[in-house]
Amino acid sequence: MRLARLAIVILIAAPLASLTGCGDRADSLAGLRADVRRNPDSVEARVRLGDAYLESEAWHDAYIQYSAALRLDGASFDATLGLARAQEALNDIDAAAGLVEQALTINPDSPEALALQGQLLLRTDRPEEAARVLEKAVAIQPDNETAHLYLPVAYLRTDARGKAEEAARAAIKAMPESVQTHMNLALVLTARDRPDEAETLLRAAMELDPGDPAPPFRLAELLISQGRRLEEAITLADRAGELEPGRGDPDALAALALRKLGRDEEAVRRLHVAAMAHPRNVPLWVMLASTYRDMGEEEAAARAAGMAYRFAPRRRVRAAPSDDGPGDAAPQPAPLPPDPTPVPSTGPGAEG
Numbered sequence: 001m002r003l004a005r006l007a008i009v010i011l012i013a014a015p016l017a018s019l020t021g022c023g024d025r026a027d028s029l030a031g032l033r034a035d036v037r038r039n040p041d042s043v044e045a046r047v048r049l050g051d052a053y054l055e056s057e058a059w060h061d062a063y064i065q066y067s068a069a070l071r072l073d074g075a076s077f078d079a080t081l082g083l084a085r086a087q088e089a090l091n092d093i094d095a096a097a098g099l100v101e102q103a104l105t106i107n108p109d110s111p112e113a114l115a116l117q118g119q120l121l122l123r124t125d126r127p128e129e130a131a132r133v134l135e136k137a138v139a140i141q142p143d144n145e146t147a148h149l150y151l152p153v154a155y156l157r158t159d160a161r162g163k164a165e166e167a168a169r170a171a172i173k174a175m176p177e178s179v180q181t182h183m184n185l186a187l188v189l190t191a192r193d194r195p196d197e198a199e200t201l202l203r204a205a206m207e208l209d210p211g212d213p214a215p216p217f218r219l220a221e222l223l224i225s226q227g228r229r230l231e232e233a234i235t236l237a238d239r240a241g242e243l244e245p246g247r248g249d250p251d252a253l254a255a256l257a258l259r260k261l262g263r264d265e266e267a268v269r270r271l272h273v274a275a276m277a278h279p280r281n282v283p284l285w286v287m288l289a290s291t292y293r294d295m296g297e298e299e300a301a302a303r304a305a306g307m308a309y310r311f312a313p314r315r316r317v318r319a320a321p322s323d324d325g326p327g328d329a330a331p332q333p334a335p336l337p338p339d340p341t342p343v344p345s346t347g348p349g350a351e352g
Contacts, residue, residue, distance in 0.1 A: 028052060036065070043069045047078045054082070059089040077106040081113050088116065093123055111141035119150050127157035138170075148174050152184045156191060164188045179205045179212050186218065195226055213243035213250075220253050230257040248278035252287055264295055275304070280311050 032049040039045045050065035063086040069079035084099035097120050103113045114137035121130035131154035137147035148171035155164035168185035175181050182205035186198040199222060205215035217240035223233040234254045241250035251274035258267035271288040278284060285308035292301035 029056065041072060043073045043076050043079060046072070047076070047082055050079075050082045050086070054085060054089070057089075059086055062086040063090060075106060077103055077110070080106065081110070081116070084113075084116060088120060093120060096120055097124070109140055111137040111144045111147065114140070115144050115146035115150070118154065119146060122150055122154055122157070127154045130154040131158060131160075143174050145175060145178075149178075149180055149184065152188055156188055161188065161192050165192065177208060179209050179215060182208065183214060183218055186222075190222060195222060198222060211243060213240040216240045216243075217250060217253065220250075220257070224253065224257050224260065227260060230261050233257045246278075247281045248274035248284055249281070252284055255287065255291070259291065264291060267291055268295070275307070279307070282308050282312050285311065 029049075029052050032045070032052050035045045036042070036049050046065045046069035050062045050069065053059075053062035053065060063083065066079050066083035066086055069076060070083055073079065080099055081103040084096045084103060087093075087096035087099060097117070100113055100117045100120060103110065104117065107113065114133050118130045118134035118137060121127070121133060131151065134147045134151040134154055137144050138151060141147070148167075152164045152168035152171060155161070155167055165185070165188050168181065168188045171181040172178070172185060182201045186201040186205070189195070189198040189201065199219065202215050202219040202222065205212070206219070209215075216236040220233040220236035220240065223229050223236070234257045237250040237254040237257070240253075241248075251270050255267040255270045255274075258264070258270065268288065268291050271284060271291060275281065275284040275288055285304050289301045289304035289308060292298075292304055
């Protein structure tokens with residue numbers, strides 16, 4: 001749905017399209033499940049159902065179907081690659097990497113398998129290898145969407161900024177209606193110190209899909225980092241939060257803008273409400289504690305820091321063996337995870 005359409009068209013057509021799509025998907029899944037019940041030993045039927053589950057983001061159900069298909073035929077490329085995709089979606093990166101290697105032994109020139117392997121290499125911080133694999137995927141299949149999305153990121157993370165821009169522009173040419181390709185090029189241009197061009201691309205991405213929370217969030221980030229149009233940045237952060245209520249990251253972004261405007265009291269109120277609504281979002285508590293501390297409110301800062309510690313992830317660290325026997329040390333807070341790709345920091349649109 002485009003912004004240029006009349007509001008009445010959006011109000012009427014969008015809900016109908018959504019309901020129709022949900023109904024079609026449910027009907028399709030029901031038919032595929034019935035097909036599997038009729039043909040429980042059919043690898044193809046189980047792979048088709050796994051694909052449908054994967055598309056509807058039912059990751060575990062997809063995993064079950066692909067696993068069953070692979071037990072029926074251990075040499076099935078489609079089942080092996082499907083299971084790798086399901087494992088990647090379930091964040092079992094090691095299992096996904098092993099499966100995609102197995103898929104590539106069956107079909108070494110599969111662009112889909114190569115693109116997934118490149119994506120996994122990026123997630124395990126091996127961007128040079130990822131770039132080589134993704135280049136091969138694009139060479140074999142010039143319109144491979146996954147390879148186009150991740151190749152600019154691989155180049156950017158190896159500091160090959162010229163190649164990153166070239167790959168990002170090629171991705172937009174291949175997928176001109178993709179919001180993500182526009183945001184990737186904006187990321188590259190920001191890294192090349194061309195924020196005005198990045199801003200233009202993010203505004204174009206907002207027009208491509210007015211219902212996507214990621215472009216307004218990223219544009220707010222960009223404006224705040226540049227220290228300009230901060231009032232608009234707050235509006236954009238609010239828009240992202242309305243489109244995708246969730247962890248409270250847009251509130252943190254708005255609070256940053258408020259602080260740059262010298263409105264610390266408003267920032268504190270905003271952060272406090274967001275942290276109470278999303279208590280497991282540890283960065284909100286950390287930011288609230290920092291703001292209180294900068295305002296000289298040490299007692300309030302200590303309380304916020306205590307909440308951050310309370311909700312921080314824990315991991316048990318096994319102590320070294322001693323004469324008294326083995327034992328576990330007290331739980332320790334886990335380190336914060338690295339920034340995701342292909343878009344930076346947190347918030348809507350971030351890739352895990």
